[in-house]
Each structure stands twice: as C-alpha cells, then as structure tokens.
Amino acid sequence: MKLIQDFKTFAIRGNVMDLAIGIIIGGAFSTIVNSAVKDLIMPVASIFTDGLDFSNKFLKLGAIPANFQGNPHSYKDLQTAGVALFGYGSFVTVVINFIILAFVVFLMMKFINKLRDGQAPIAGAPAAAPPENVVLLREIRDVLKQAK
Numbered sequence: 001m002k003l004i005q006d007f008k009t010f011a012i013r014g015n016v017m018d019l020a021i022g023i024i025i026g027g028a029f030s031t032i033v034n035s036a037v038k039d040l041i042m043p044v045a046s047i048f049t050d051g052l053d054f055s056n057k058f059l060k061l062g063a064i065p066a067n068f069q070g071n072p073h074s075y076k077d078l079q080t081a082g083v084a085l086f087g088y089g090s091f092v093t094v095v096i097n098f099i100i101l102a103f104v105v106f107l108m109m110k111f112i113n114k115l116r117d118g119q120a121p122i123a124g125a126p127a128a129a130p131p132e133n134v135v136l137l138r139e140i141r142d143v144l145k146q147a148k
Helices: 002-011 014-048 075-080 088-117 132-147
Strands: none
Touching: 014 088
C-alpha cells in the first residue's frame, strides 16, 4: 500500500500536472499549426511557386502493383497501394510546421517574459532591504558629502 500512496503523491504534484496539461495543450496547438500550414500558408506559397503542391511531391522507389487502380501521380493513392515512396514534399510540410510552431512558441515566451518584467510590485508588500554593499556605498557617499 505504501507504493500506491507514493505514486499518488508523485502523480498529484504540481509539476507533474503542469507537464500533463502542457502536453495536452501542445497537442491541440500542434493541430492548429498543422491546419494553418496546410490550409493557409501552403496555398499562398503555391501561388509564389507557380502552383507547386508540396504535399504531393515524391519519388517512386518501387514498382506499381499490376492491380493498382488509383492515380499513379497521387502520393496518397500510391502509399495506400504499398508502393515504396520517398515523400520529400510531406517532409517539407512537416519542417515548415515545426518552424512555424517554434516561432509561435518563441513569440509567446517573449510576450510572457515581457509581462513578467513589467509587473508592478504588490501593493502593501514591504520593499526588500538593499544589499549590504549598497548600504555601505551609500554611507560612504554620505560621509564624502559631509566632508566637503
């Protein structure tokens, strides 16, 4: 029973729960970024690349089966048929997703850090005592002012 109690204590710690929440939100956020890349960014990129559709770019490495009835130029159809493919277009899309996700996380952290740095001290909280070396320097300054 001690093992169960130890696990319960471990599982309900704040940092474990924070990690679980972060993973869940990260998964949902990843879905949003994937949609943004697939539905918004890649169509605009295809305008500048003369209609190039990255998701359907591949090199065929294996032979097409004799009973194949799909489109021989469709990555999805060939993949479903079990043909060996080198899908570099799909990889490019995933790399773009990662770069966008990393950039958005960077902007979020920058924003959060800015909020933390700009926080005013809590009203009514006593001011922290200055460090000892600052107090000593102030005393020396005051003595020098009096000596003039």
